[in-house]
Amino acid sequence: MSSSSDVQVQGSNDWSIASKLSTITAGYYKDSFISCFAQKPVKRSSLIHRGYYVRAKAMHYIFDRFLSQHPKCQIISFGAGFDTSYYTLRQQGHTQCQYVEIDFQDVVSKKWQLIKNHPYCAELAAEKDAYQLVAADLRNLPSLTKLLFEELLMSSSDPTLFISECAITYMDECSSSKLIEWCGTTFPNAVFAVYEQIRPNDGFGRVMQQHFIQLSIPLLSLPVYPDHETQQNRYLHKGWTSCEVYDINEFVHKLVPSDELERMRKLETFDEYEGFNEKCSHYIILTAAKGNCKTPLPVKEQETKDHVFNTTSLKSWQLYKSPIQRYGQAGCANSIGIWIVGGFGARPQGHGRLDDLILARRDGTIESRLKDKRLARMYHSLHLIQSRLIVYGGRKGPCMPLGDLGFIDTERNEIEWLDGQPENGWPEPRWRHASSIIAPYIIFIGGGFGRQNNLLNDCWVMRVLLQSGTKTPSVKWEPFLSLPSGRHSAVASYWKDLIVVSGGLNKSEMACQPQLLVSNTSCSQEWRKPVWSGPSPIPRYSHQALVTTDNRMILVGGISTCHPSSPGVCVIDLQSWTCVEYSLPVQDIAQPVILASFNVQLIEENEDTKILCWGGGSPCFSFGTHLNGVIVELEV
Template sequence: MSGECGSGENIAVSNKRCRNKKQTGKDVAVQGTNDSSIVSKCSMVNLGYFNDVFLKGFVNKTTRRAPLINRIILVLNIYVLTANENSPLKCNIAASYAFSFLQILSLGAGFDSLYFRLKASGELKNVVVYEVDFPNVVQRKATLIKNKQEFVELIGCIDEIRPTQMGRLYLSSMDYKLLGMDLTEIVELDHLLMQTGLNPACPTLILSEVVLTYMKGESSSAVIHWAADRFPSAIFVVYEQIRPDDPFGQVMQRHFTQLNSTLYALTQFPGKEAQRKRFLNEGWEECHCIDMNEFYVGFIPEQEKQRIELLEPFDEYEEWHLKCSHYLILSASKGFLTCLFLHPPPDFHFKKIDTLNPLRITVSLCETETENPLLRRFAHCSSHIAPNIILISGGFGSRDGQHGRLKDVSLMFKNGPVWKCSSFGDQGSIHLLTERMFHSMTALCDKRCIIFGGRTSPLKPVTSLLCLNCDMSDGAISSIGLSVKEIECSGDVPLPRWRHSATEVIYKGLKYLFIYGGRSPRELVLNDWHFLNLEDYSWADIPVNGPTPESRHSHSACSWKGGVLIAGGLGAARIPLASIFHLRPTWSGFIWDRIETVSSFIPRYSHTAHIIGDKLLLLGGVTIQSDSIPEVTLIDLKTGQSFDQCIDSNLVTWPLMLHNHSSVLVKERQVLVIGGGGNCFSFGTHLNHQPILLKLPEIR
């Protein structure tokens, strides 16, 4: 009988079957990424981002993707596949004019429509396109092509579209070869390509869009080495993930692991330099790589950027920049072909800044009753209204078991060593609380809190101004009362906005709310400011002189010396800023002073800031000018020296994202960080699980 014990041979066979079954499951999962990708590309085309009439022929049903996904797919297509003069495709086709022939070899091509788009535009003269993917994917693509008359007409005579005796050549014409082959079978792939007419002596462009990373290291390196060894003159263009270890990278890795599509190369070759050395070690003569932020800033014309901004409402800047910093474009070359298309224009200034030997700051989880869903949110506001009492309002987070925009006001208070949180409000006025994100909530000295601005969607700013009054007359936290009142302001009302700042200032003995910057539905970045008299709620005209700061939103603002200290933000060119300005009170109004720093610090936006003595503390944020994420920077406002510090988050068991968060200085050297996170591209929404307490070193 067949019992639990068997011969060694039977066990070996069984183990092999299990491994094969497991590998088949992974292959199917990887093939599924093709279907998702092609739907995303159709979404982009349908909204006018890119012109491609052929993609719809490979999709049964189109789905509108989020603006963030549309933008990412667009940039990739502009780089590799379009008329952009710096794209590898254009450079290679131009190079082919010096030769009699050119080849394009697309590895893991999926349902890409590259061949049909080039053929229709007349750009495939003396060019042959070879596409390789899993046999199942290729068989489906071949069937779709045969059933579309416009595809057949472009390929050529219908008689030329026929399976061959080789079995793995699914379509063949004079300039198009569709091959079904697992890329791990590199010897067989080489044999099949040679049989179908690939000429190693011809200049060749090899494309790999998120393909090699799904292969184990030795297999993907074998493909890279084979290409370098086989083609004397070629360019190898790769687009795939990098930076697996920071919080966004951890979420990205977890997403692909859950899809059973492990990113093998990401661990072994985590960054640009590791990838560059890899290709050089495998035989390529020259290799350059940049991340997608560098490409977008340096290679996309300003006119095209402006066109993109007008296509659909967009307000996911943090996720856009984070995603772009986690994908690279690599070009390796040898022979007559060079990588000049990855060299930025002469007027391109994009210096990367990295922290040097930063100090480490300990962080601990804030002790709460439970992982309260009220504290899991981003794009919200927090205000410290009294010792150990914090108000939290709005944002995006958990509500009734689902994610959505929030309108509640929650009270976070410390009861012994434990922080508690509850949502509350005056039932008679709670209807005044509306959903809003990226608003401001400013705690005034008299225990009032002013909520201004914000949005529900990028087309719908919130126009109401609310005053929250906290009644703490009996001193008991349990009996704190909250009332909400909508304020009707007089005077010239500023444009509705969000991602602005609102700070209390004093002028001639009167208190004002200073509103600065932000964005609106029509203006992507604002550079105006306004003063709201906090006694009669009138908009006042107060003279302001001095050099005007750059337009910005998502900056930080702190009260300092009777005025305001503005730091960082996202500028008009959609590039993070590192400038600091002080709105200083004078006898006749205010004046802008630029705070000069003698050492560079990482530009950032979507951060928070606090003043500790004469030191400015910048916490978190998003940048594109560094290969590391901003964590803690301390700037001496007297000397201009800056000091970077990194957070030791070993005690935090989940990815700690320090953007779209709020923070409160609870003691002189303790900062409570509440919420944070965001929509991580197509990898899912990540919300920091609970508040953390940041313990700063002694500040001198």
């Protein structure tokens, strides 16, 4: 790591502390001291707030578990920056702990100056037996040894907690591995706790990597230790006797109380689920332990073979440059390409909601058909009946759902709108709902989000009543059997008089088990789960689903909250209820693909089954918004 990289690492501390202050100000967690170290208040997005909230919860969990077992201990924080953990722990009554923070000299000098400017912080920092803030180069282990034992008089035998919160990942792999081994051999009773990045090879991981490369602070250990297994083995092979690893999705759903999560979710309006879950799946909390110290993270049960997903490679994966750069749009395939309406993407004046209808042809050419301000929406549905495209629902901003219907005459390039309200027999306005044509003039609508950002489980059928000539069609809404529970970002498909709802995100923000079935006939309607022969598909949401002529359902892409890799392509035999999962290839860092909030087109020619993926992308935490700039052609 060069000196210029050292400076850039220090700069990341300033951005981080401002984000923490914004998160705390918004009520996500409490910290009485953060304002002492943040130079200037800024307002971050709700996505940033959630990301820093789960980071704080993970670190608080480690401190609480370790200190409950070892109230008299030592804590050494590597790359501490302007972290306030010492002050909050003292405020909570932890007075038997020697706390040492280590960072670059410039960071240490700035932090001391800020401490001196706040009397209460200065008073706590003056307790020499309790707190030391020192500069050191973690790559120089002889110097570090002298600092800790000769100057700070630390004990090698006392229970010791090492903290690396997005710190040693910036070191070269050889130096960080030597530091990990040195900690384990020098302190026989210790825990090493790490919060850092994983999964560099998928679309989000590539965006994340590129972000840090552009900041001149590449994640140097990430390519060598890219997943749970390699991270765990790294510590076990460096002298630590036990090690547990949770990605942050796992941590949130298994170790944060549900009532606390419910409180957090009510703080702000939020509709960036893909970006949040992707962020959480690309960060881990890890604890390694040895001696009389136990790992603060619970030991995870081994998965049974019946629940292990075996994956194989796709037959082909081709990328073609595309001018369609948007996500959250609605699409409807036809024989020559795909109709696309709305979404969020690139505009001349910057990113925003798009208000157009385009026809994307299979040869890559794009036709812009019309613009209408009311088309500027996201997470709506689009279906083609004869020559009319039917736009339903979607949203403007979060908590601004739409319940209108747009009828687009594709021959005349004209659009007409119908408006209705629940009191007039229409469904509650919604977005992120599931929908499918289930008969020539009948559209199924189910689930999604409603007016109060409430999760919906009601289902409806829309009967489209075509009029003669160019007159606007009318519609008749009829209630349908409700889903067993609310879900959003699911996909509805139709197969042999069965409506098949796949995936989605439930009230707990967990990806739902993939399939629910209901008959479209009027007798004995009941949602039921299929009986799988072997493992069921990877739970996912924000994906796409296609039904082939040979009775297969193909789930494409999406986001998972409970799987260690991005969902690829799942091919389901709808007659035997067996499935095969195909993994996505390693992504090109120059043109990464995030298969979320996108559209698909199925091409069945001879014995080949090809799928074209248009658009898609995601907000990527603090790494920026990613819009896929390619058409993906894949074959299974």
